[in-house]
Amino acid sequence: MADHKTLIKGGTVMTLDERDGAFGSTFTGDVLIENGRIALVAARINAPDAELVEASDCLVMPGLIDTHRHVWQTALRGVTHDETLKGYMREIRFLRARVYRPEDIRTGNYVGMLEAINAGITAVWDFSHCVNSPAHADAALDGLIDAGARAVFGYGFNEVPLDVPPFKRFEDRLADLQRVAATRFPVTGGLVTLGVATSDLPICGIERLAAEIRAARELGLPISVHSNTWEFPERDPEVALMDRHGLLGPDLLFVHSNLSSDEEIKRIADTGGWISSTPETEMQMSMGPSVIGRFSRLGGRPTFGCDIISNNSGDLLAQARLGLQTERMLECAQSLGRKHGHEDLTLRTADMLRAMTVNAAAALGLADRVGTLTKGKDADLILVRLDDINTMPLHDAGATLLLHAHPGNVDSVFVAGRCLKRHGRLVADMARARRLIMESHEHVNAAIARDRSTLPPGYKAA
Numbered sequence: 117m118a119d120h121k122t123l124i125k126g127g128t129v130m131t132l133d134e135r136d137g138a139f140g141s142t143f144t145g146d147v148l149i150e151n152g153r154i155a156l157v158a159a160r161i162n163a164p165d166a167e168l169v170e171a172s173d174c175l176v177m178p179g180l181i182d183t184h185r186h187v188w189q190t191a192l193r194g195v196t197h198d199e200t201l202k203g204y205m206r207e208i209r210f211l212r213a214r215v216y217r218p219e220d221i222r223t224g225n226y227v228g229m230l231e232a233i234n235a236g237i238t239a240v241w242d243f244s245h246c247v248n249s250p251a252h253a254d255a256a257l258d259g260l261i262d263a264g265a266r267a268v269f270g271y272g273f274n275e276v277p278l279d280v281p282p283f284k285r286f287e288d289r290l291a292d293l294q295r296v297a298a299t300r301f302p303v304t305g306g307l308v309t310l311g312v313a314t315s316d317l318p319i320c321g322i323e324r325l326a327a328e329i330r331a332a333r334e335l336g337l338p339i340s341v342h343s344n345t346w347e348f349p350e351r352d353p354e355v356a357l358m359d360r361h362g363l364l365g366p367d368l369l370f371v372h373s374n375l376s377s378d379e380e381i382k383r384i385a386d387t388g389g390w391i392s393s394t395p396e397t398e399m400q401m402s403m404g405p406s407v408i409g410r411f412s413r414l415g416g417r418p419t420f421g422c423d424i425i426s427n428n429s430g431d432l433l434a435q436a437r438l439g440l441q442t443e444r445m446l447e448c449a450q451s452l453g454r455k456h457g458h459e460d461l462t463l464r465t466a467d468m469l470r471a472m473t474v475n476a477a478a479a480l481g482l483a484d485r486v487g488t489l490t491k492g493k494d495a496d497l498i499l500v501r502l503d504d505i506n507t508m509p510l511h512d513a514g515a516t517l518l519l520h521a522h523p524g525n526v527d528s529v530f531v532a533g534r535c536l537k538r539h540g541r542l543v544a545d546m547a548r549a550r551r552l553i554m555e556s557h558e559h560v561n562a563a564i565a566r567d568r569s570t571l572p573p574g575y576k577a578a
């Protein structure tokens with residue numbers, strides 16, 4: 117990127133920088149990218165030596181950030197479309213995860229990140245819980261890096277029920293995390309960084325979870341944990357239990373937490389923790405309403421994730437839209453039967469814009485590098501067409517983006533100044549991507565046909 121300049125010209129610019137006055141407001145202007153960074157945002161910039169990107173019919177804004185996705189599952193698209201959480205656990209976590217080869221996780225991550233880029237997502241917290249061997253860990257990383265976007269590779273501690281597990285003891289997996297940290301991340305500052313995706317508390321128990329969190333903290337790594345996602349056989353106060361063990365903190369990104377109590381949600385907020393809400397999977401899989409409203413009211417800053425492509429789309433706008441409108445439904449329902457309509461909506465579209473950009477950047481530990489169009493930050497930004505049939509005319513850019521736009525309206529995507537989508541098409545070898553994902557899809561299908569009869573006890577398929 118040395119000395120490369122790009123001038124994005126005449127766009128409807130939305131910086132999402134709180135210091136720019138009304139949050140989410142727009143102006144017609146230019147953005148200058150220089151050596152991967154935002155060099156200037158202004159009404160008019162003169163840079164004759166820059167590569168010109170005409171943006172007069174586009175919204176120009178920070179890239180969207182997905183704080184919870186199991187990117188490895190891309191080849192499993194739609195497998196669990198009619199499944200509950202129990203069905204998902206059986207079909208994906210206890211069945212298909214067993215037959216994943218290193219090349220499957222590499223392909224899933226590569227193609228999955230291309231899918232994210234296509235949807236205007238420039239960074240993902242990848243909760244990688246199919247690290248069945250050291251080779252799986254390396255392949256997962258390779259796939260993320262190849263796609264070119266920003267990601268936290270959440271090294272998964274979850275144990276997939278393998279017949280001959282390469283990791284025999286917790287210490288083996290811990291040693292592999294340390295190997296990955298030492299050999300794959302010798303210097304900081306790259307687009308892909310390392311984190312820890314913990315085991316699920318109801319499965320692993322608090323002692324193991326505490327050991328995983330301590331290990332992550334010794335390496336200074338961000339941590340993500342699923343919490344309060346199910347109530348069988350009964351709802352456990354998982355966050356409260358973690359709190360009693362002194363585990364809460366600002367490096368913890370909780371996922372779902374729908375069934376956490378208000379007290380638990382407040383403790384997450386008070387300790388500087390984060391929550392990723394994934395409304396589409398949560399609604400299907402009986403986890404209860406999204407926590408975004410409660411978390412906001414109790415002082416937290418919510419974020420969104422797409423979670424599992426094995427179930428739903430990788431469209432982050434759809435997640436935020438579902439989360440917002442579900443919260444509004446719950447709020448308005450309180451007025452039903454009172455013979456008057458509900459008059460004020462508490463949660464606003466601007467709150468969702470924050471969740472997908474500013475909040476999510478902070479949750480990834482990247483608040484000083486991405487999340488807003490601000491001079492000096494890395495140039496992670498997107499152009500969204502405002503002249504498509506479903507995006508014209510323009511009344512409010514945030515509303516158009518959140519409630520009307522879809523990945524097909526994303527015209528261009530830049531990550532650290534590098535163009536990864538242009539004129540509505542990915543800058544990638546799509547024939548190769550398709551060949552890879554089809555090969556993985558066919559392997560998994562053939563392997564589970566053989567493997568289905570050897571499911572772990574208690575998870576016999578119907």
Ligand SMILES: [Zn+2]
Binds near residue numbers: 184186243342371423
């Ligand atoms: Zn998840």
